Amino acid sequence: MENLEEIEALARGGDAASQYRLAALLERSGQRDAAREWTQKAADAGHPGALYTIACELLAARPEEMRVDEAVALLTRARQSGGGAAMRLLAVLTALGLGVKQDWAGAVALLGEAVEAGHPAAMRELALLAESISGRRWAGAKLLAAAARKGDWIALAYAARRPGLMSESEAAMTRASLRKRGVDFISLDPLTEDRTARPDIEIEDLVSAAKASPAEPPKKDILHEAPLLYRIPALLSRDECDYVICASAPLLTPSLVVDPEKSAADHAQYRTSDGALIGLLDLDLMLIAIYRRLAAAAEVDWGNCELIGVLRYRAGQEYKPHRDYLPEDENDYSEVRRTGQRARTLLVALNDAYAGGATVFPELKIEHKGRTGDAFVFENTTASGVPYPETLHAGAPVIKGEKWLLSLWCRERRFWFWD
Ligand SMILES: O=C(O)CCC(=O)C(=O)O
Ligand SMILES: [Fe+2]
Numbered sequence: 001m002e003n004l005e006e007i008e009a010l011a012r013g014g015d016a017a018s019q020y021r022l023a024a025l026l027e028r029s030g031q032r033d034a035a036r037e038w039t040q041k042a043a044d045a046g047h048p049g050a051l052y053t054i055a056c057e058l059l060a061a062r063p064e065e066m067r068v069d070e071a072v073a074l075l076t077r078a079r080q081s082g083g084g085a086a087m088r089l090l091a092v093l094t095a096l097g098l099g100v101k102q103d104w105a106g107a108v109a110l111l112g113e114a115v116e117a118g119h120p121a122a123m124r125e126l127a128l129l130a131e132s133i134s135g136r137r138w139a140g141a142k143l144l145a146a147a148a149r150k151g152d153w154i155a156l157a158y159a160a161r162r163p164g165l166m167s168e169s170e171a172a173m174t175r176a177s178l179r180k181r182g183v184d185f186i187s188l189d190p191l192t193e194d195r196t197a198r199p200d201i202e203i204e205d206l207v208s209a210a211k212a213s214p215a216e217p218p219k220k221d222i223l224h225e226a227p228l229l230y231r232i233p234a235l236l237s238r239d240e241c242d243y244v245i246c247a248s249a250p251l252l253t254p255s256l257v258v259d260p261e262k263s264a265a266d267h268a269q270y271r272t273s274d275g276a277l278i279g280l281l282d283l284d285l286m287l288i289a290i291y292r293r294l295a296a297a298a299e300v301d302w303g304n305c306e307l308i309g310v311l312r313y314r315a316g317q318e319y320k321p322h323r324d325y326l327p328e329d330e331n332d333y334s335e336v337r338r339t340g341q342r343a344r345t346l347l348v349a350l351n352d353a354y355a356g357g358a359t360v361f362p363e364l365k366i367e368h369k370g371r372t373g374d375a376f377v378f379e380n381t382t383a384s385g386v387p388y389p390e391t392l393h394a395g396a397p398v399i400k401g402e403k404w405l406l407s408l409w410c411r412e413r414r415f416w417f418w419d
Contacts, residue, residue: 011038016045023050043074048083051075055089056281063417068099079110084119087111088284095288096416098280105211111285112207115143121284123147124155129286130206132240133214139201141165148174154246157183158239161190185249185312185404186242187353214289217297220377223366227379227388231368232297235375236290241350243286244278245404248310251276270320273313273395273403280417297375298346300410304339307417310350311395313357313403319395321362324409325380325387340412341385347376347407354401363390385412 004025010018023038042050055071055078072093078086091110094100111129114122124147127140145165147155159165160174175188220230236244252274278287287308295302311319324345326336347359349370358369359376368376381387395405 011041014045016042016047016050019045020047020050023053046077046081048078048081048086051078052083052086052089055086059089059280068093072099079113082117084114084117084122087114087117088119088122088125089281091285092280092283092288095285096280096283104213107285107288108207108210111210112203115203115207118150120147120150120152120155123150124152124158125284125286126203126206126210127155128158128239128243129289130209132237132286133212133289134209135215136209138162139209140206142201143203143206153178153181153183154243157186157188157246158242161188163190183249185402186245186351210285214293214296217293217375220297223368224364226382227364227391229361229364229366229376229378231370232375232377233371234373235293235297236348236350236373238372240286240290241348241373241404241406244290244308244310244348244406245350247282247284247287248276248278251278251282252310252312270322271311271395272317273311273319275312276310278308278310294346294348294375294406294408295410298344298377298408298410300344301414303414303416304411306342306409306411306415309407309409311403311405311407313354313395313398313405315398315400315402318357318397321392321394323380323387323389323391323393325391338413339415341381341387342409343379343381343383343385343412344410345378345380345407346410347405349374349376350404350406351402354398354403356397356399357403358396359393360396361391361393363392381412 007018007022007025011022019038019042023035023042026038027035039050039053043054051074055074058067058071061067072090075086075090079090087110091107091114094103094110095107096102111122111126115126123143127143127147131137131140141162144155145159148159148165156174157178160171160178166174171190178188217235218232220232223229223231253276254274291305291308292302294308295305324342326342328336347370349372352370352372358367360367370376378391379388380391
């Protein structure tokens with residue numbers, strides 16, 4: 001039990017760690033204004049956690065109110081006093097080119113710093129990123145195991161199914177406790193494949209592996225021309241798909257869609273799945289590397305993409321027939337004019353252990369159901385933005401199991417919300 005009076009006395013005495021602690025306790029008991037004041041005091045005293053908290057608030061604002069430069073200044077101060085979370089967020093801003101010059105290698109170096117500072121999520125992120133970019137499976141095993149030992153739940157989920165990273169009994173216990181905590185959206189069953197690990201790989205080598213440019217997407221398999229529809233098998237690996245699922249699972253809410261009758265975002269019966277949008281503060285370098293690969297697969301500039309969406313359909317849930325281009329009415333039209341239409345849609349099957357749930361195009365007589373990691377891309381409009389009504393499509397009802405789908409809508413022109 002913490003003694004609130006004692007913490008408060010220390011906080012009043014100017015101890016930054018106690019000020020930050022007190023702010024957290026006040027926040028938890030709903031005293032937001034008092035919490036904010038103590039966070040500010042702790043930040044003024046240079047506490048990295050407090051500086052990071054305020055920077056996140058500045059970045060969570062609506063794009064036109066986002067104070068990016070101030071956030072970068074706070075994060076830079078936090079980084080100087082060893083704040084791993086700040087280093088990790090600076091890495092994201094550097095990869096995006098938001099408030100700082102865009103620089104992938106510089107971003108990975110910042111992530112490496114966060115790893116050296118012992119930040120558990122950064123350790124898991126670098127391990128999986130290096131594997132993903134270099135294609136060297138298991139290369140990050142040792143770092144992943146270290147992140148798991150520090151309690152990072154995503155690292156635990158990966159480590160518990162990789163043979164040899166934990167003892168059998170430890171792995172079984174970990175799996176049971178993850179299931180109890182509701183982590184049942186990815187399979188925790190041990191993998192059977194051979195381990196080709198190089199368990200001695202060092203952080204430095206992982207950092208340099210992760211700095212490489214992403215590989216070109218594999219070849220496409222064209223299903224229809226004008227409107228163009230194509231498949232790219234195995235665009236993402238299973239580990240990458242599970243990463244997207246883990247990142248979005250805590251963000252799921254009942255879906256919002258633009259109802260074509262009302263042209264307003266509404267909790268409609270139109271789409272009955274749950275959905276998540278991966279926003280700025282949810283991103284990390286692994287997700288950004290995936291994002292860039294998705295844009296390349298959809299053959300659009302990354303800046304033209306909307307946020308990555310993830311949909312989870314349970315048995316009986318569906319996405320009724322619809323078109324992805326935006327209705328040209330007063331609500332959306334100025335935005336459509338600025339960014340262009342939703343010219344292309346990219347879908348990636350994040351899992352495949354379910355029945356039903358195909359994506360169907362009744363007018364084109366095309367039905368698609370991907371294996372885990374397969375991408376499916378279709379044009380919604382001509383190259384000059386004229387809608388193709390025959391792109392009417394639906395996510396058929398799931399009959400058994402859960403369907404997890406990544407959905408990315410791509411505009412004709414630049415879309416980044418924070419532009
Ligand atoms: O669930 C599906 O298969 C279709 C999803 C979809 O149409 C969309 O995300 O725009
Ligand atoms: Fe759609």
